[in-house]
Amino acid sequence: MKFTRRMLGAALAATAAASLALPASAQTATQSLSRESVIETIKEEGVIRIGLSLFVPWSMRDKNGDLIGFELDVGRKLAEDMGVEVEFVPTAWDGIIPALVSGNFDVIISGMSVTPQRNLTVNFSDVYAYSGHAILANTAMTEGFSFEDFNSPDVTFSARRGATPATVIAETFPEAQLLLFDEDGAATQEVLNGNAHATMASQPSPNRDAARNPDVVYVFPSDLINPAGEAFALRKGDADALNFFNNWIAQQWRNGWLQERHDYWFKTEEWADQVAQ
Numbered sequence: 001m002k003f004t005r006r007m008l009g010a011a012l013a014a015t016a017a018a019s020l021a022l023p024a025s026a027q028t029a030t031q032s033l034s035r036e037s038v039i040e041t042i043k044e045e046g047v048i049r050i051g052l053s054l055f056v057p058w059s060m061r062d063k064n065g066d067l068i069g070f071e072l073d074v075g076r077k078l079a080e081d082m083g084v085e086v087e088f089v090p091t092a093w094d095g096i097i098p099a100l101v102s103g104n105f106d107v108i109i110s111g112m113s114v115t116p117q118r119n120l121t122v123n124f125s126d127v128y129a130y131s132g133h134a135i136l137a138n139t140a141m142t143e144g145f146s147f148e149d150f151n152s153p154d155v156t157f158s159a160r161r162g163a164t165p166a167t168v169i170a171e172t173f174p175e176a177q178l179l180l181f182d183e184d185g186a187a188t189q190e191v192l193n194g195n196a197h198a199t200m201a202s203q204p205s206p207n208r209d210a211a212r213n214p215d216v217v218y219v220f221p222s223d224l225i226n227p228a229g230e231a232f233a234l235r236k237g238d239a240d241a242l243n244f245f246n247n248w249i250a251q252q253w254r255n256g257w258l259q260e261r262h263d264y265w266f267k268t269e270e271w272a273d274q275v276a277q
Contacts, residue, residue: 037240038106047085049105050075053093055160055184056205057265058111062274070265071109074128077257078109078248092182094162097121101235107245108233111202113164113226118233125232125245128252129262132224133165136206137198138191139218147220150198151175158187158196165200168226192216200225204266 042048052059052071059069067088079086089105100108100122111131114124137145149155151173159166161180169178179196181187188209190196198220200206206219232245252258265271 037238038234039238039241039244042082042084042106045084047087048075048079048082048107049087049089051089051091051096051100051105051108052110053091053096055111055202056208056275057271058202059088059090060275063276068271068274070129070261071111073261073265074258075109077252077261081248092162093160094182096162097233100233103235106234107241111230112233113228114231115164115167121236122233123236123238123242125234125242126249127229127231128249128258129230130227131202131230131266132227133168133200134203134206134224135198135200135220136188136191136209136217137220138194138196139216141194141197142220145220150220153177155198156196158190158199160184160187160201164226164228165202169200172225208269 050071052075054060057069059067059071062068067090072088075086075088087105089099091099091104093110096108096110096112097118099105108122111129112118112124114127118124135150142149150157153175155173155175156177156179157169157173158179158181159169161182163184166178166180169176176197179187179190181190184201184205187196187199188201188205191199192213203224210217210219232249234241234245249258
């Protein structure tokens, strides 16, 4: 079959039409993804809903019952920069990821460490804070203990249910007993009462508890355990929201705002008189 000049022209025209159609198709797909992003929902409703769980000094209630803490500063600054209101949704830690996936709020900003297990269910932003965990031990019950001595069936740890320290304890001290509670405060109280040898929590909470109860507990002398970064958690499949949160976090690192707020809440006690002791 002869390839005529007319046939060549038709082929070139078809190729040109296809090349024009591809960008249009890509643009339509991009617009569709953008419309489905939680960022568009936040802009339309004029409010960002943030899921968090209460633990000092990330998020807590002051003497008037109002929420304060590092996460509250982060959430309010984020909302201000977006030009929307903010609604904080306190949620039990062990149910906070299912609540996000179910649409109870738009994003988790609650000191959540990035782990492979969590990442199977949610997407994580870039890191906006860094912390690590330390052991808070009952002095009388653990006198003379080495790090290895904590890994014994005769040792009992307490921890908040669903939180990273509970996982780290189980992995680091698999022979020890583990009592789980709904709040960090309850886990710490078990150690203070002598019902558990030790607990584990994000700093600076162990240091603060030891300073308040110097005759009862101490921070085990070791490097931070499982030093990790904390990130925003959001529902999967939202590239637009992930891009926005990452860019916002990067800007707040560059201008020093995140570091300043983190240092205030984690390296000072200037806020301590605002909360019940």
